[in-house]
Amino acid sequence: MITNMESIKNTLQVKGIKPTYVRLKILDYLERNRFHPTAEEIFKSLEKKVPTLSRTSVYNTLNIFKEKGLLNPLFITGSEVHFDRNTTPHHHFFCKECKKIIDLNIECAYFKEGDVEGHKITELHGYFKGICKDCLKKGATNGYHNSI
Amino acid sequence: MITNMESIKNTLQVKGIKPTYVRLKILDYLERNRFHPTAEEIFKSLEKKVPTLSRTSVYNTLNIFKEKGLLNPLFITGSEVHFDRNTTPHHHFFCKECKKIIDLNIECAYFKEGDVEGHKITELHGYFKGICKDCLKKGATNGYHNSI
DNA sequence: TTATAGAATTATAATGATTACAAATATGGA
DNA sequence: TCCATATTTGTAATCATTATAATTCTATAA
Numbered sequence: 265m266i267t268n269m270e271s272i273k274n275t276l277q278v279k280g281i282k283p284t285y286v287r288l289k290i291l292d293y294l295e296r297n298r299f300h301p302t303a304e305e306i307f308k309s310l311e312k313k314v315p316t317l318s319r320t321s322v323y324n325t326l327n328i329f330k331e332k333g334l335l336n337p338l339f340i341t342g343s344e345v346h347f348d349r350n351t352t353p354h355h356h357f358f359c360k361e362c363k364k365i366i367d368l369n370i371e372c373a374y375f376k377e378g379d380v381e382g383h384k385i386t387e388l389h390g391y392f393k394g395i396c397k398d399c400l401k402k403g404a405t406n407g408y409h410n411s412i
Numbered sequence: 413m414i415t416n417m418e419s420i421k422n423t424l425q426v427k428g429i430k431p432t433y434v435r436l437k438i439l440d441y442l443e444r445n446r447f448h449p450t451a452e453e454i455f456k457s458l459e460k461k462v463p464t465l466s467r468t469s470v471y472n473t474l475n476i477f478k479e480k481g482l483l484n485p486l487f488i489t490g491s492e493v494h495f496d497r498n499t500t501p502h503h504h505f506f507c508k509e510c511k512k513i514i515d516l517n518i519e520c521a522y523f524k525e526g527d528v529e530g531h532k533i534t535e536l537h538g539y540f541k542g543i544c545k546d547c548l549k550k551g552a553t554n555g556y557h558n559s560i
Numbered sequence: 561t562t563a564t565a566g567a568a569t570t571a572t573a574a575t576g577a578t579t580a581c582a583a584a585t586a587t588g589g590a
Numbered sequence: 591t592c593c594a595t596a597t598t599t600g601t602a603a604t605c606a607t608t609a610t611a612a613t614t615c616t617a618t619a620a
Contacts, residue, residue, distance in 0.1 A: 284567090303606080320570065323606090339488065345606085346489060357531045360534070365486070372544065380516055383505045383544045384542045384602090385541070385542040387541035388540060389538070389541065392534075396531045396532075397530035432596090434598070451577080467578090467598070472579095473576080539614055
């Protein structure tokens with residue numbers, strides 16, 4: 265795993281971020297866990313391995329990563345912010361049943377053009393809500409459990 | 413304006429919501445102010461005419477309206493929730509300069525189909541960020557003021 | 561190697577939006 | 591009018607996030 269940590273270290277340095285222990289651990293977590301975790305989820309997971317870690321450091325670090333373009337915040341649920349290590353523009357699907365946020369590989373013509381109705385676009389935020397493929401298979405219909 | 417209040421009253425009754433004074437005032441406000449206000453903006457505006465109004469009532473009422481499909485919450489800024497009286501699926505544009513949320517009249521092919529990549533869609537949430545038409549005219553470039 | 565300045569991290573308190581809860585008030589029917 | 595119920599209010603609580611100041615780490619120069 266040294267090679268992996270080396271590449272993470274390099275990612276930070278390329279972005280002009282000093283590769284400290286906390287930052288390496290958080291970026292490593294984000295690289296390995298692409299399910300769009302929240303700050304709390306990141307904190308809870310890393311706490312086990314890094315017992316001195318504080319929530320404040322997680323928030324600070326995520327803010328630095330955001331400033332430097334290493335991640336994008338997702339405002340989907342309305343309660344917590346989710347973080348997406350994939351900064352290339354893409355859409356998401358939020359499953360009302362299992363609550364997962366799934367990446368989509370669909371195109372947006374307007375974003376490619378660079379503007380809509382005269383407004384200059386710099387960011388794309390597209391997501392659908394509904395029932396994901398897996399939950400449909402399991403018999404979910406509209407977000408409520410149907411366990412007869 | 414009696415006719416207008418009558419139609420608002422009717423809107424509530426059709427949705428099975430008892431048309432109380434507070435609810436009429438809040439729905440009337442939402443009908444007249446289509447700029448996607450926050451709960452706080454609604455409270456501050458109505459407070460002047462309805463001095464006994466409480467924030468809790470505004471939040472309660474907005475939640476009822478949401479449940480009954482009279483409005484949609486927008487999670488765009490990450491801090492406050494904005495409310496949209498227009499419940500027909502449509503996109504938004506958030507201007508980083510003037511902070512306005514503007515309605516767009518563009519189509520989404522995937523939403524019309526009803527599913528993406530195997531997932532069943534029930535809600536569409538699409539918004540762009542950038543610089544709006546008006547701010548572009550005024551000389552804004554990338555979200556920072558250029559007042560030389 | 562050690563001292564030291566600056567940066568990073570931490571603990572704690574504060575903030576701001578929203579919700580929970582219980583008391584007060586209004587409303588509509590008997 | 592009276593009463594049961596729903597609505598509104600005021601207050602306190604909650605939850606995610608940020609501010610602040612103290613502590614700890616780290617890189618480098620002497």
